[in-house]
Amino acid sequence: MQLFLQMILPRRFIQYESRIEDIRRYRRIWRFSVLLTLIVALLPLIITAGVNHFMFRKNLRAEMNFDISRNLFNLSRSLEFVVEERLSALRLIVSEKSPSQLQDMENLGMTLKNLKSTFGGFVDLGLIQGDGIQAAYVGPYNLKGVNYSDQASFKEAVLRGTYVSDVFLGHRQFPHFVILVKKEMVNGDFYLLRATVDMELLNRLIFIPNMQSTDDIFIINHDCILQTESSKHGKVLQDLDLPVPPYSPFSKVTEKIGDVTLPFVLGYSYIENTPFILMVTKSRVSPFMEWLRRQPELVVFLLISVVLIIAVVFWSSTEMVKQIRSADQKRTQLLMNVEYTNKMATIGRMAAGVAHEINNPLAIINEKAGLLTDLVSFTEDFPQKEKTLNALESIINSVERCSAVTHRLLGFSRKMEIQTQPIDLPSLLDEVVGFLAREAEYQNIRIFKDYDPDIPQIESDKGQLQQIFLNILNNALAAVSRGGKINLMVEKLSKDRVNVIIRDNGVGISPENLQHIFEPFFSTKGDFGTGLGLSITHSLVHKLGGTIDVKSEMEKGTEFTISLPVKNEKVQDET
Amino acid sequence: MSQYRILLVDDEQELVSTLVERLGFRDIEAEAVTNGHDAVELMNKEHFDVLVADLKMPGLSGQELIRIVKERHPAVKIILITGHGGTPEGKPPEFNDVLEVLLKPFDINALLEAIHRLMEKGDED
Numbered sequence: 001m002q003l004f005l006q007m008i009l010p011r012r013f014i015q016y017e018s019r020i021e022d023i024r025r026y027r028r029i030w031r032f033s034v035l036l037t038l039i040v041a042l043l044p045l046i047i048t049a050g051v052n053h054f055m056f057r058k059n060l061r062a063e064m065n066f067d068i069s070r071n072l073f074n075l076s077r078s079l080e081f082v083v084e085e086r087l088s089a090l091r092l093i094v095s096e097k098s099p100s101q102l103q104d105m106e107n108l109g110m111t112l113k114n115l116k117s118t119f120g121g122f123v124d125l126g127l128i129q130g131d132g133i134q135a136a137y138v139g140p141y142n143l144k145g146v147n148y149s150d151q152a153s154f155k156e157a158v159l160r161g162t163y164v165s166d167v168f169l170g171h172r173q174f175p176h177f178v179i180l181v182k183k184e185m186v187n188g189d190f191y192l193l194r195a196t197v198d199m200e201l202l203n204r205l206i207f208i209p210n211m212q213s214t215d216d217i218f219i220i221n222h223d224c225i226l227q228t229e230s231s232k233h234g235k236v237l238q239d240l241d242l243p244v245p246p247y248s249p250f251s252k253v254t255e256k257i258g259d260v261t262l263p264f265v266l267g268y269s270y271i272e273n274t275p276f277i278l279m280v281t282k283s284r285v286s287p288f289m290e291w292l293r294r295q296p297e298l299v300v301f302l303l304i305s306v307v308l309i310i311a312v313v314f315w316s317s318t319e320m321v322k323q324i325r326s327a328d329q330k331r332t333q334l335l336m337n338v339e340y341t342n343k344m345a346t347i348g349r350m351a352a353g354v355a356h357e358i359n360n361p362l363a364i365i366n367e368k369a370g371l372l373t374d375l376v377s378f379t380e381d382f383p384q385k386e387k388t389l390n391a392l393e394s395i396i397n398s399v400e401r402c403s404a405v406t407h408r409l410l411g412f413s414r415k416m417e418i419q420t421q422p423i424d425l426p427s428l429l430d431e432v433v434g435f436l437a438r439e440a441e442y443q444n445i446r447i448f449k450d451y452d453p454d455i456p457q458i459e460s461d462k463g464q465l466q467q468i469f470l471n472i473l474n475n476a477l478a479a480v481s482r483g484g485k486i487n488l489m490v491e492k493l494s495k496d497r498v499n500v501i502i503r504d505n506g507v508g509i510s511p512e513n514l515q516h517i518f519e520p521f522f523s524t525k526g527d528f529g530t531g532l533g534l535s536i537t538h539s540l541v542h543k544l545g546g547t548i549d550v551k552s553e554m555e556k557g558t559e560f561t562i563s564l565p566v567k568n569e570k571v572q573d574e575t
Numbered sequence: 576m577s578q579y580r581i582l583l584v585d586d587e588q589e590l591v592s593t594l595v596e597r598l599g600f601r602d603i604e605a606e607a608v609t610n611g612h613d614a615v616e617l618m619n620k621e622h623f624d625v626l627v628a629d630l631k632m633p634g635l636s637g638q639e640l641i642r643i644v645k646e647r648h649p650a651v652k653i654i655l656i657t658g659h660g661g662t663p664e665g666k667p668p669e670f671n672d673v674l675e676v677l678l679k680p681f682d683i684n685a686l687l688e689a690i691h692r693l694m695e696k697g698d699e700d
Binding site: 355356357359360362363364365366367368370371374378399400403407 | 587589590593594596597600631656658678679680681682683
C-alpha cells in the first residue's frame with residue numbers, strides 16, 4: 001500500500017504547500033486507496049461469479065438442447081410410425097385382395113370402414129389403374145373416373161412403390177395428405193391404392209409436455225410450407241419465413257440456419273419416408289436472468305459481500321487518510337516549531353551580540369562622564385559649574401537608559417536557556433529521523449543507522465539537540481539526490497565524550513564555501529535559506545559544550561561530526 | 576579606605592584608565608592592565624586586595640584568570656565585570672562568596688559598594 005501511495009504522491013516536501021493543495025492531495029490519496037482496494041477486493045469475487053455464470057450458461061444450454069432433442073426424437077419416431085402403419089395397412093390390403101375385389105364398391109367400402117375403425121385417420125380410399133384413372137372410389141367426394149396420370153404423386157408412386165404427399169386442403173377445407181401404394185401383378189400390369197389421411201391424426205400427436213406459452217411445435221414440408229397450424233408462425237400451407245434446415249438423420253438443435261441467426265432456439269427432425277420436417281421453437285431465455293432466478297443464495301451472498309466490501313473499503317480509506325493527515329499536521333507543526341525556535345534563536349543571538357558590543361562603549365562613556373563629574377565636583381566653583389554638572393548627569397542618565405535597553409535585549413536572548421536532562425542519543429536521533437522519514441521516502445533516500453551499543457546517556461538539552469540534528473539532516477536531505485543515502489553513526493569517543501556523525505553522499509561543499517558554512521547569513525540555497533541554519537547549529541553545539549566539524553568533497557558527499565560531552569560541565573555549573 | 580589596592584583588567588584601555596583615575600579621586604589605589612597575562616605578572620610582583628576583571632578578553636579569558644588567581648592568590652577578592660548581561664557564563668559556584676558581578680555599564684558607586692562588601696566579608700572570616 002505504502003509503495004503505491006508513494007507512486008501517486010507528489011515527491012516534493014509538502015511543508016509549505018497551501019491548504020487547498022493539501023486537501024486535493026488527501027482526496028487523491030483517498031480516491032486511489034478506495035479504487036485500489038475495491039479492485040483488489042472485488043475482482044476475485046467478480047471473476048468467481050463470472051466463471052459460475054459462464055458454467056451455468058453452458059449447462060443451461062446443454063440442458064435445454066437435450067430437452068428439445070429428446071422430445072423431438074420421441075415425437076418424430078411416433079410420426080414415422082403412424083405414417084408407416086398406414087402404409088403397411090394399405091400394403092396388406094393390396095396383397096390380400098385382388099384388383100377385382102377392390103374395384104367392387106361394396107368391398108372397398110367395407111375395407112375403408114375397417115381401416116377407419118382399426119387405424120383411424122382415413123378419409124377415403126380409391127383404386128387407380130395403371131393409366132392413371134381412378135377406377136373405384138369410396139369416400140365423401142365423387143372422385144371416380146378422375147385421371148391422376150399427370151400428377152406428381154402418381155408418377156412418384158409408380159416409380160417408388162409408395163408415396164406420402166404434402167398436406168393440402170380438401171374440399172372441406174381440412175388439411176389432408178395422401179398416401180399411395182403400388183401393386184404389381186404377374187402380367188406386368190400394376191395398380192395403385194390411394195388413401196387420404198386426415199392431418200388431424202398427426203396434429204394430435206405433436207405436443208410436448210410442459211410446453212411454455214412461448215414455445216411452438218409444428219410440421220413443415222421440404223419447401224418450408226407449414227403442414228400444421230403453428231401458434232407463432234402462421235396457418236397451414238403458409239410459408240414459414242425461414243430457410244429449410246439442412247438434412248440430418250438425427251434430430252438437431254440450433255440457433256442458426258446457414259448465415260441466418262434465428263430469434264429463437266430451433267429443434268428439427270426429418271421424418272423418414274415423408275416430406276415432413278418436425279420443428280420445435282423455444283424462445284431464447286436470458287441466461288443471466290435464469291442464473292439469478294435459480295441461484296438466489298448466491299446472488300444474496302454476492303450482494304451482501306459487495307455492499308460489505310464497499311462499506312469497509314470506504315471506511316478504512318477514510319480512516320487511513322485521516323491518520324495520514326493528522327500525522328502530516330503533527331509533523332508540519334513540529335517543523336514550524338523548529339523554524340520558530342530557529343528564528344527566535346537568531347534574533348536572540350543578534351540581540352545579544354549587539355547589546356554586548358554596545359555595552360562596552362557605553363561603559364566608557366559612562367566612566368568618562370563620571371570622571372568629568374568627579375573633576376568638576378572637585379574643582380572650585382566656576383561660572384558654568386552647575387550647568388556642566390547638569391549636562392554630565394544628563395549624559396549618565398542617558399547611558400543608564402541605553403543600558404536598560406541592552407540588558408532587556410540580553411534578557412530576551414537568555415530565554416533560549418539550556419535545560420539539561422538525561423538523554424538517550426539513539427532514541428533522540430530516531431525521533432529526529434522520524435520527522436524526516438517521509439521526505440526521505442519521497443525521494444527514495446535511505447538512512448542507515450549505526451549506533452554503538454554502549455552509548456551512555458548524556459546530559460544535555462533535548463530541544464536544542466533535536467534542532468542541531470534536524471538542521472544537519474535537513475541539509476543532508478537537500479544535498480543528496482534521489483536514491484542517495486545518509487549514514488547516521490553514534491560512537492563512544494571516550495568515557496565522557498560521544499560523537500554523532502552524519503554523512504551523506506550528496507553534492508558536497510566546495511572548499512571555499514566550506515570555510516564559511518558556519519558563518520551567519522551564508523547560504524548556498526538562494527532564496528530558500530536564511531543562511532542561519534548552520535550558524536545556529538554551530539552556536540547551539542558550543543552552548544552545549546560540544547564541537548562540530550565538517551569534511552566535504554565535491555560530488556562525493558559531506559560529513560558532519562558533532563562531539564558532545566557526556567556531562568556538560570558548563571551547563572552543570574550553572575544550575 | 577586607602578588600605579585597599581585594586582587591580583583592574585579589561586581590554587578596553589579607556590575604561591580601565593578612567594576607572595583608575597576615578598578610584599584615585601576616592602582615595603583608592605588602583606592599577607590597570609589590558610590583558611590577563613599582564614594581570615598575572617603584576618600580581619606576582621605586587622600585592623592587591625581586589626581584582627576587577629572583564630569576563631571576555633582576548634588571550635587569557637576572565638574565567639581562566641580567576642582560576643589562576645584563586646590558585647596562586649587565594650586571599651584576593653574578585654569582581655567580574657561583563658557586558659554580556661544576566662548570569663555570566665561559567666561562574667563557579669564555590670566562588671560565590673568572594674565573587675561580585677557587575678554589568679557594564681555600571682556606576683562607580685556600585686563598584687565601590689562591591690569592593691566594600693567583599694572586604695568586609697573577608698574581614699569577618
